Amino acid sequence: MPDGAAARRASCLPGPTVLRRAVTTNRHDPSRRSGEPAMSETKPAWVRIENLKDHVGQTVTLKGWLANKRGSGKVQFLHLRDGSGYLQCVLGAHDVDADTFERVKHLQQEASVEVTGLVKADERAPYCQMELQANGIVIVGESRDFPIQKKGKGGGDDHDPGFLMDHRHLWMRDRRQWLILRVRATIIKAIRDYFDDHGFLLVDSPIFTANACEGTTTLFETKWFDDSTAYLSQSGQLYQEATALAFGKTYCFGPTFRAEKSKTRRHLNEFWMVEPEVAFMDMWADMDLAEDFLSTIVQKALAKHENEIAEILPSTPEEKEWMTKHLDVLRGVKAPFHRISYDDAVKQIEAIRAEKTDEEEKKLLDIHWGMDFGSPHETELTKRYDKPIMVYGFPAAVKAFYMKKDPNRPEVAMGFDVLAPEGYGEIIGGGQREDNLDLLQKEVERHQLDVSSLGWYFDLRKYGSVPHAGFGLGVERTVAWVCGLHHVRETIPFARTLDRIWP
RNA sequence: UCCGACAUAGCUCAGCUGGUAGAGCAUGUGACUGUUAAUCACAGGGUCCUUGGUUCGAGCCCAAGUGUCGGAGCCA
Incomplete structure (x- = not known):
């Protein structure tokens, strides 16, 4: 077991099994503890979405879950929620290696990820007219067949109240x-x-x-x-x-x-x-x-x-x-x-x-x-x-x-x-x-x-x-x-x- | 405790006077470099809540049971 395992458990990070499956970019250091400052100067700061307006023009890391995902063959729009807010992250096919991009394409609703990229203002972006131009992504935890669907067209709020209460968590x-x-x-x-x-x-x-x-x-x-x-x-x-x-x-x-x-x-x-x-x-x-x-x-x-x-x-x-x-x-x-x-x-x-x-x-x-x-x-x-x-x-x-x-x-x-x-x-x-x-x-x-x-x-x-x-x-x-x-x-x-x- | 409604695909629902089960979303495969509930094509997916009854034949009719939802009483 890696040295950091106990520390990771204590800080609610995913255990080593999950991390071993994670696709890592050269920016990721799995031994680093949550919330700890970056070991080297080159590592971007972990920022919560609610504070993002103070980081426009900077490269930062966001940690959260996929609320929604859209995209074409060459660009993926990842709607990330991190508990403090929602943000669209844009990932181009050439921003990461081909294998990673392929895995991102197959991510489903509520998969957890760490996304690194440049914060920029963009009028096309939903939620807050800001988005993250991603250049690195780490898949932390997969999600398969999340039971609660996206809004509209028979999803989201259209669920039966009993079903939603059964899945309150x-x-x-x-x-x-x-x-x-x-x-x-x-x-x-x-x-x-x-x-x-x-x-x-x-x-x-x-x-x-x-x-x-x-x-x-x-x-x-x-x-x-x-x-x-x-x-x-x-x-x-x-x-x-x-x-x-x-x-x-x-x-x-x-x-x-x-x-x-x-x-x-x-x-x-x-x-x-x-x-x-x-x-x-x-x-x-x-x-x-x-x-x-x-x-x-x-x-x-x-x-x-x-x-x-x-x-x-x-x-x-x-x-x-x-x-x-x-x-x-x-x-x-x-x-x-x-x-x-x-x-x-x-x-x-x-x-x-x-x-x-x-x-x-x-x-x-x-x-x-x-x-x-x-x-x-x-x-x-x-x-x-x-x-x-x-x-x-x-x-x-x-x-x-x-x-x-x-x-x-x-x-x-x-x-x-x-x-x-x-x-x-x-x-x-x-x-x-x-x-x-x-x-x-x-x-x-x-x-x-x-x-x-x-x-x-x-x-x-x-x-x-x-x-x-x-x-x-x-x-x-x-x-x-x-x-x-x-x-x-x-x-x-x-x-x-x-x-x-x-x- | 009482009254009423509902139960069909993972989810939301449709389903003809009772004649071998349908859609959208989700999922899988493929296409697409700015999507905003993305779009397009194809595919897989069902013990029609349970038990019993009527019938040549029940998702559909009848009875009981179970579960869910709403309301009354009571209260914030």
Whole structure:
């Protein structure tokens, strides 16, 4: 085994078997470690495509995978993706030896290569009007019959969703998925930046818990050592109330688990949620916070990715038109949002229902005071607005036990939902918490929750209880809305749903 | 848990009132020195989800099962 084998494994380079098969040019030195500077001055630097604009006119090496390949007998156009971007590499028959050129001609989609050549601006080049005039190529790993096809003509996005999800580990190499997951990363960073910049302290809640915190949703259950049971957290909220009373303003950000057997485009059984909580804050200030927060992260995502978002969906004229409008909607996501009381929202839905003629639709939109909103209600309501709307003051009976009641109307809870426009529905749920010990204990009894596991939670009301409020934002639903996607499963690297825990 | 739709080539789909299986893409071979979903020619590729039934004959009709997708409830 060559001396460098262990080092190569450690740096995730292909093992010696692959390298032995590789066609090498005189520029290639297989013993050199990834990321290590060139041993001699003549070796070109390894550059990522996202930084290529700083290297125009220079000879560099790119390392990546073949996203696509076209060509004639004497020139090959290799569309390389290296994780940071896409670039066309042009390889002429006389730029490398005949044997190498012949092998390049037979490379298939997703073969991994190292290409060396001159970076030059060229208006004919796709992606970024730059290309690499190659004069050397090393085949690192072959690829045969890559299951996911190029876009168009029965390929790419035309695949069946089940097939794509079965191949999620490869599907994420697709340009569209690459764009979406990059937008997700930007949104996550914007979320963290917002709270970090506004005096919040990151204090994460536990994932294993002993109790059902809201008592409404189904929890994933797991064994906790020999003789007790633990549940996967469905919300960090109760713990955030403790941290907020310790640090004033806190947030937690992590995975959340719900065992409901939901099979819709808005549901995952494992999803990411950010939950801020603030001491000495009432529902109205909480709504101000949610409004400013959501506006900020949407505008940041737009500032960085507007062109990419525009590219994610559209292929038909109808989709292009929708996307143009969607980007306008996103630009308009700025405070103030529409604020509608539950009472008014019920009236609006009743009015919408009255306009419907379809009996099926009428049945789904059935509503009266006291009912929680279903998806059809939310969808119809948000379709009427081009900005997020905040619905507040829900009936206490349909909300969680910890929600504070309106002192003037005890049947109303001081909670609110933020509904994304364009029919995307609830992305934030929040409100003011019950800070009175007696009232809280009565609610716990009424919901028949396990009092013994909530002793610590009652303590928060015994020792300097204060008004406090917070909310939770679902990351995947937010990303789906911003990207204009139909389904949340594309917004998370590996979705966990009712019938899918693999790959 | 309930309701609905679908299952045919590696992938996406078509398939006549029930009569021996089709296309595009992908793959292979060949042509082409600027392709943008490259193009052109030729070729290989099938347990029509499974089981049972009806029929002279089933991809097609019937029943059950399995799987996938969508929706409801619940929620972010």
